[in-house]
Amino acid sequence: MSLLLDFIDLRGTARDVLLGLAPLAAIGLIFGLRAKLPRERLLALARGAVLVFAGLVLFLQGVKTGFLPTGELLGKALGTPERAVWLAPVGFALGLAVTVAEPAVRILGDQVERATRGSIRRKVIIAALCLGVALAVGLGMGRMLLGLPIHFITVPGYLLALVMLPFCDRVFAPIAFDSSTVATGPLVVSFISAVALGAAEAMDHTDPLLDGFGLVAVVALVPVLCVMAAGVVHTLKTRRTS
Amino acid sequence: MAKIPRDFLETAGSLLPVTLVVLLLQAALGFLDAEGLARYLGGTILSTAGLLLFLRGVNISLLPLGELVGGQLPRVSSLWLLLCLAFIVGASANAADPSLQILAQHMKTTAGEVSPALLLLVVVAGIGVFVSLALLRIALGLHPALLLGLGYGLVLALSLVVPEAAVPIALDAGGVATGPLTVPFLISLGLGFVSVLGGRNTSSDGFGLLGLAALGPVLGVMLLGTVLG
Numbered sequence: 334m335s336l337l338l339d340f341i342d343l344r345g346t347a348r349d350v351l352l353g354l355a356p357l358a359a360i361g362l363i364f365g366l367r368a369k370l371p372r373e374r375l376l377a378l379a380r381g382a383v384l385v386f387a388g389l390v391l392f393l394q395g396v397k398t399g400f401l402p403t404g405e406l407l408g409k410a411l412g413t414p415e416r417a418v419w420l421a422p423v424g425f426a427l428g429l430a431v432t433v434a435e436p437a438v439r440i441l442g443d444q445v446e447r448a449t450r451g452s453i454r455r456k457v458i459i460a461a462l463c464l465g466v467a468l469a470v471g472l473g474m475g476r477m478l479l480g481l482p483i484h485f486i487t488v489p490g491y492l493l494a495l496v497m498l499p500f501c502d503r504v505f506a507p508i509a510f511d512s513s514t515v516a517t518g519p520l521v522v523s524f525i526s527a528v529a530l531g532a533a534e535a536m537d538h539t540d541p542l543l544d545g546f547g548l549v550a551v552v553a554l555v556p557v558l559c560v561m562a563a564g565v566v567h568t569l570k571t572r573r574t575s
Numbered sequence: 576m577a578k579i580p581r582d583f584l585e586t587a588g589s590l591l592p593v594t595l596v597v598l599l600l601q602a603a604l605g606f607l608d609a610e611g612l613a614r615y616l617g618g619t620i621l622s623t624a625g626l627l628l629f630l631r632g633v634n635i636s637l638l639p640l641g642e643l644v645g646g647q648l649p650r651v652s653s654l655w656l657l658l659c660l661a662f663i664v665g666a667s668a669n670a671a672d673p674s675l676q677i678l679a680q681h682m683k684t685t686a687g688e689v690s691p692a693l694l695l696l697v698v699v700a701g702i703g704v705f706v707s708l709a710l711l712r713i714a715l716g717l718h719p720a721l722l723l724g725l726g727y728g729l730v731l732a733l734s735l736v737v738p739e740a741a742v743p744i745a746l747d748a749g750g751v752a753t754g755p756l757t758v759p760f761l762i763s764l765g766l767g768f769v770s771v772l773g774g775r776n777t778s779s780d781g782f783g784l785l786g787l788a789a790l791g792p793v794l795g796v797m798l799l800g801t802v803l804g
Contacts, residue, residue, distance in 0.1 A: 340617055349676055356667035361640050364647055372640070381636020387755075388629025389673050392622050396673075399618010401680060403597065403611065410606035423600065430592035436585050437758075483743045484734065491731040496722050506720035510727070510786025514758050517750035519626075520593060524746075525676045530684055541684070542740055550746030553789070 339398045343390055346397065350389045359383060396523045402525045408531020420532060421475040427525055428552070430469030432463045437515040438556075441508075445560055448504050449567040460561060463524050465555035466516050470525060473551045477529065483547040490554040495559040505564030512556040517549050525552075586627045590619055590778040627756075633759050634691070641668075641760045645767025647709065658707040659713070664764065665706030665788065666699045674754025678747075689803065692731075697799045698752050701791030706761065710768055719783035727791040731796050741800020748792035753785055761785055 361382065402505050411420050432438055441462070472486060498506055525548055527553035533545035598775075601607055607615065644664055648663060651657045669675065675695055682691040712722055734742050765784040 339614075339684065340621065340730070350671075353671040357671045358646065360664055360667050361636070364640070368643055368647060370643075376792075378636045378640060380772050381632045381634070381639075384628050384632030384635065385637060386632075388625045389671075389756075390625065391677055392629055393673050395618040395620070395622030395625055396677060397680065399615050399622065402678075403607065403618070405684070406606050406611060407597070407600065407604075412605050417613025418666075419604075421598075426626065427593065433590050434589040436589065451766065482739065483746065486680055487734060487746060491727055491734075493678075494732070495728055497773040499722060503720060504782075505651060507786060508631075510789075511725045511782055511784070512786075513750065514785050517753065518589075519755055520590070520676070521672060522584070522674050522751050522754065524593060526677075527684075528680055528718030530681060534684075540740075543743060545743075546745070546747045547743035549750035550743070550786045553750035557786075565664040570764050570791055572725055 342524030346394045400523045404527025405531035408528040409535040412532040421471045425471035427465045428467035431520045432466040444500045453563040459561045469551045469555045473548045477544040501564030501568045509560035513553040522527025638763045641763030642767035645764040646771045649771045660709045661705040661707040666703030668760040669702040672756040678751045697795040698792040700795040701795030705788045705791030709784045737797045745796035748796045749789035753794040
């Protein structure tokens with residue numbers, strides 16, 4: 334029965350969400366009144382705010398009672414020495430699973446196709462992103478297993494992005510860096526991070542603070558590199574033809 | 576047959592592949608008992624319902640609000656006031672983001688020496704400062720790649736110098752902070768801001784805000800890690 338009570342007891346979550354939303358609600362009220370919005374639009378804003386509040390409470394409650402404990406248990410199950418070889422392949426599968434269905438990834442695909450005037454197809458970007466994130470999570474989990482510092486992934490990644498920067502047209506850099514947010518949705522942040530933290534806790538040689546974190550950063554890097562690479566290819570192509 | 580709303584399919588669909596992977600792993604490893612499995616499925620249903628309501632609310636209120644605020648900001652009389660307001664608006668939107676609360680939960684699990692509240696404060700302030708900077712860049716008409724290149728170069732350099740324990744969580748903070756509430760709000764804020772300034776290339780000027788904002792928490796947490804040693 335405690336399980337059902339856990340799900341239903343929304344008080345703690347509701348208080349946290351209310352506290353978090355209060356400043357934004359105040360800003361909405363002040364700007365809405367100052368701009369002398371008509372009554373209907375103010376009411377629409379308020380209705381939307383209620384939906385945002387209810388949605389956040391339910392979502393966070395589901396994350397706290399469902400995703401986080403499951404992710405941690407999965408991580409702990411994978412952190413035992415005889416199963417640790419599974420970590421990287423499971424990371425790959427989870428990375429693929431969260432990216433394939435992410436709506437923001439498809440929107441980014443359209444954006445890049447437009448920015449390159451069709452020379453880089455939407456499908457190519459989406460496939461590159463999905464594979465990239467899957468590889469990144471797999472690598473991230475693998476690095477934890479080997480106890481390597483995060484620098485082994487982030488330093489080459491950031492360097493590569495910075496090296497490509499001068500070689501692509503000015504439209505690409507902002508799209509590329511903005512896109513770091515497309516794959517780091519709430520699922521990556523809650524579920525995949527919980528798996529990593531659980532695994533780091535279960536392994537003796539790891540420190541959860543050093544090894545459990547860092548996956549989100551690695552996932553954030555992949556879209557940047559993909560879009561930047563698309564930009565370099567497109568820029569070189571157009572320069573050659575002109 | 577009743578028509579199933581598109582956003583319902585999208586939201587439910589986005590959780591489906593992960594659930595499949597979890598169920599496959601459960602079949603292979605059996606890492607969950609019956610209660611754990613019920614917990615996961617119940618949590619998935621709650622989260623799907625929650626995301627659905629949340630996304631509806633974002634469309635009705637958050638996007639119009641972002642555009643409204645973004646459109647009002649350029650009318651402010653002084654540059655300093657504009658920067659202060661941008662800080663407050665950016666930080667407030669970020670404070671409401673569910674990803675931050677998830678980060679706080681993760682912090683509890685690791686039981687580090689840094690209190691989650693202090694860390695969240697630094698993250699939120701970092702977003703605020705960098706939203707100000709991003710709007711300042713648009714107002715001054717600087718090349719977007721310049722600040723992005725400098726900022727990411729700085730992160731790269733600092734990641735090699737600051738205490739090692741702070742690096743993974745600092746780098747994560749950027750991706751965590753740009754969560755499902757902050758991203759759409761900042762996009763519409765930037766669009767509103769650029770549309771009122773007018774004249775310049777609106778489509779490319781609106782971009783770059785998120786990439787820059789994501790740097791704030793990273794640099795902030797690195798700084799915090801250095802101060803605390």
